[in-house]
Amino acid sequence: MSLYALDHVIAQHAEEAAFLWLLRDGAVVAPHYSLLDLTRLDTRVEAHLDGLCIAGEAGWAACSEQLEYREPGEVFVAAVLALESGEAARIRRVYEVVGAAPETQRGLVSAFGWVDRAWWRGEVRDLLVADSPFWRRLGLAAGSAQRVDPGRSLLAALEASDAALRATALRVAARLGRTDLLPAVQAQLTSDDEAVRFSAAWAATLLGDRGAAPRAAMAFVDADHPRFAAPALRVALRALPPNEGQSWLGHFAGRPQTLRHAVVAGGILGDPVHVPWLLEQMRIAEFARVAGESFTMITGVDLAYEDLEGEWPEGFEAGPTEHPEDDNVALDADEELSWPEAALVADWWGHHQAAFQAGQRYLLGHPLTPEHLRWGLCQGMQRQREAAALERKLLSPGEPLFETRARGNVQQQWLGLHTKNV
The missing domain is CATH 1.25.40 (Serine Threonine Protein Phosphatase 5, Tetratricopeptide repeat)
Structure with missing residues (x-):
C-alpha cells in the first residue's frame, strides 16, 4: 500500500470516528435506540479508534489536523487518543482547542467517560484544582461520567462564586x-x-x-x-404525590403553550386513567406521536410491532420547511417516533385495558418494582431507559444515577449482562 493510500485510510478512521460519535451523541437520547443498538454503535466507534491507535504518530497527526474544525466529535476522537497515550503535549493540544471553542467541551467529557479511568486519574485531579471555573467544571463532569467522587473538590464547587x-x-x-x-x-x-x-x-x-x-x-x-x-x-x-401530578397534567392541558407537557406528563405519571385522553391527543397531528410514546410508556406496547402505526397526516409539516419565509429552524422533536393510528390503538386498548388498574403507576406495562425497572434498563429504548433510571434513583436517592449515556459494554457490566443476552 502506498504512503498516500495509507494516509487516506488513517484520515478516514479519524473522520468516521468523529461522525459516529456525533451519531452516538444523538442516539443516547433517541426513542429508537436500545442498549444493544448503542453497544453496536460503540463497537463501530472503537474499531476506528483502534485503527488510529495502531497507526501511532500518523493516527495522532490525523486527529490533530481535524481538531482545526473545532467540533465536538473531532475533540472526542483526539481526546481519547491523547488520554490513552498519556502524552502531555497531546492532551495540552486538546485542551487548547476546547478552551478556544467551549462549545466542544461535551466531546472532551465524553472522552473521559470512554477511556479506562486508569488512564486519566491525574488529569482529572489537575482539572479539579484548576484556577479557572471552566476547567473545574470539566473535571467534575469528567469524574462523574465514571462515578468517581471528587471529594473535597465537590464541596468547594458547591460554595464557589x-x-x-x-x-x-x-x-x-x-x-x-x-x-x-x-x-x-x-x-x-x-x-x-x-x-x-x-x-x-x-x-x-x-x-x-x-x-x-x-x-x-x-x-x-x-x-x-x-x-x-x-x-x-x-x-x-x-x-x-399522584394526585398533585394529575392536577399539574390538567393545568398544562388547559393552556396551548403547555399542552405538549401535559401529553408527556401522561406517560410519566403512568396511570392508565389518562389513556382515554391520550387517545384523543393521537388524533391531533401536532401531538399524535408524543401521545403514542406516552401510551407506550404506560402500556409497553410497541406501536410498530403491533401494526398500530398510521401514515404521516396529509398537509402536516413538522420542523423546518422548505419555505424561504419560514423562520422555524427547529428540528422535528418527534422525528423518530411512530405515527399512531388512533382508531387501531383505541381498539387495542379496548382489548387490554382490563389488565391495567386505575390509580396504579406503570412503566412499559408493569408496576414500578425494582425488578421491572432493571428489566427496563436492559430492554427499553433510550428514553424509556432514562425513565427507568430516574424511577430507580427516586426509590434509592443514595445510589448513583444509572448513566444511560455511558459506553454500552460498561452499562452491560453494571447490569450484569453479556452482549448476547441483552
Whole structure:
C-alpha cells in the first residue's frame, strides 16, 4: 500500500470516528435506540479508534489536523487518543482547542467517560484544582461520567462564586447519590441564577427532597422554560404525590403553550386513567406521536410491532420547511417516533385495558418494582431507559444515577449482562 493510500485510510478512521460519535451523541437520547443498538454503535466507534491507535504518530497527526474544525466529535476522537497515550503535549493540544471553542467541551467529557479511568486519574485531579471555573467544571463532569467522587473538590464547587460551577456541582452531587450534601443543595433553591435554581431543584429531588425541590422544578415547566422545562418535568413529576401530578397534567392541558407537557406528563405519571385522553391527543397531528410514546410508556406496547402505526397526516409539516419565509429552524422533536393510528390503538386498548388498574403507576406495562425497572434498563429504548433510571434513583436517592449515556459494554457490566443476552 502506498504512503498516500495509507494516509487516506488513517484520515478516514479519524473522520468516521468523529461522525459516529456525533451519531452516538444523538442516539443516547433517541426513542429508537436500545442498549444493544448503542453497544453496536460503540463497537463501530472503537474499531476506528483502534485503527488510529495502531497507526501511532500518523493516527495522532490525523486527529490533530481535524481538531482545526473545532467540533465536538473531532475533540472526542483526539481526546481519547491523547488520554490513552498519556502524552502531555497531546492532551495540552486538546485542551487548547476546547478552551478556544467551549462549545466542544461535551466531546472532551465524553472522552473521559470512554477511556479506562486508569488512564486519566491525574488529569482529572489537575482539572479539579484548576484556577479557572471552566476547567473545574470539566473535571467534575469528567469524574462523574465514571462515578468517581471528587471529594473535597465537590464541596468547594458547591460554595464557589461562579454560578456555572455551582450548577455543575449540584448535578454531580445528585448523580453520585451524595445525600449527605442535601442541605447544601437545598440552600441553592433560592439562588438568583436560574441555572443554579434549576440544578438545585433537579438535584435535591433526586437526593430525596419531596417538598420544596420538586415544586421548584415544576415552576420551570409551568413557565415553559425553553431549556429547563423538559428535564424538570421528567424528574419532578415522578416525585410528587399522584394526585398533585394529575392536577399539574390538567393545568398544562388547559393552556396551548403547555399542552405538549401535559401529553408527556401522561406517560410519566403512568396511570392508565389518562389513556382515554391520550387517545384523543393521537388524533391531533401536532401531538399524535408524543401521545403514542406516552401510551407506550404506560402500556409497553410497541406501536410498530403491533401494526398500530398510521401514515404521516396529509398537509402536516413538522420542523423546518422548505419555505424561504419560514423562520422555524427547529428540528422535528418527534422525528423518530411512530405515527399512531388512533382508531387501531383505541381498539387495542379496548382489548387490554382490563389488565391495567386505575390509580396504579406503570412503566412499559408493569408496576414500578425494582425488578421491572432493571428489566427496563436492559430492554427499553433510550428514553424509556432514562425513565427507568430516574424511577430507580427516586426509590434509592443514595445510589448513583444509572448513566444511560455511558459506553454500552460498561452499562452491560453494571447490569450484569453479556452482549448476547441483552
